[in-house]
């Protein structure tokens with residue numbers, strides 16, 4: 322039998338690509354606290370990615386980034402409106418920020434919040450809505466126009482864009498100029514993987530300044546705490562890896578996109594969509610984290626995971642169970658979640674990693690075809 326195909330094989334930059342940066346840490350004696358390498362990374366992302374628009378603060382992971390962002394952005398009220406079709410970190414961050422997650426259903430094609438159902442929840446809950454936390458599902462460039470309007474109308478918006486770092490829409494980086502907060506993850510399993518890390522971006526410079534202060538114990542100029550802060554800083558060692566990753570990110574992204582395109586071509590040539598298999602309708606150019614695929618309505622994703630496993634192919638089922646189906650969130654209020662429940666029965670996450678060969682993709686597709 323041929324080799325096992327793992328679901329993911331994270332491939333971080335090799336140490337030789339940042340050894341000189343480690344030397345610079347030895348000389349600078351700066352190890353953390355938004356030091357020179359951290360500042361250089363943040364400035365380069367804003368200058369080279371966002372064309373000088375907005376501001377960015379690194380965080381030690383996206384879960385902490387979401388906690389800080391939700392805490393900073395929220396208005397009085399009780400609920401954080403969000404999809405249930407997301408990673409547990411989204412509702413957990415809201416709970417840590419003292420809010421109750423309220424789950425809203427998603428669209429059957431984009432797998433992002435359903436704007437009509439979101440409006441129904443906003444009408445129903447009114448002033449009790451403290452914040453809205455949409456998720457840009459699996460890195461898609463979910464339309465932020467309506468969320469910018471909502472934010473402008475006084476309902477704060479924090480976007481969970483964990484997998485969307487480097488997503489581009491018509492050549493522009495995702496979130497550019499957005500008035501709310503956009504949270505990205507740099508976890509090893511994300512496209513911009515550096516081990517652990519993340520960043521929060523906003524078009525609103527003051528919002529990032531406040532977030533940065535909150536991420537350093539809420540310390541004001543006099544080093545006395547003036548906010549419910551915590552420690553969300555990255556070390557200079559992490560910043561060195563981030564800078565080295567930034568140098569090669571365009572190649573990583575194009576490699577991921579071409580593997581995704583090969584999957585799409587294979588699915589088409591095997592006529593799997595005629596058999597009821599479906600891919601996500603995505604917006605923009607996405608640095609795909611893995612290959613999500615929806616099973617035909619009559620097929621359960623668990624059966625397919627087991628079948629592929631017999632062929633030596635490892636798959637996952639993000640996000641199944643959906644959040645409202647997990648014990649920690651089982652008491653959270655929600656509207657109708659029929660689409661979410663259908664997706665969570667049918668969603669499959671197929672292998673996608675940078676060194677995958679064409680033969681690996683064929684093997685996965687043949688395994689799907691059965």
Ligand SMILES: *Cc1c(COP(=O)(O)O)cnc(C)c1O
Pocket residue numbers: 381382383384385407408410411456481483484505506507508518519
């Ligand atoms: C990866 C991910 C997170 C958490 O990111 P960390 O950096 O690991 O904390 C949050 N939300 C979503 C949707 C994710 O995919």
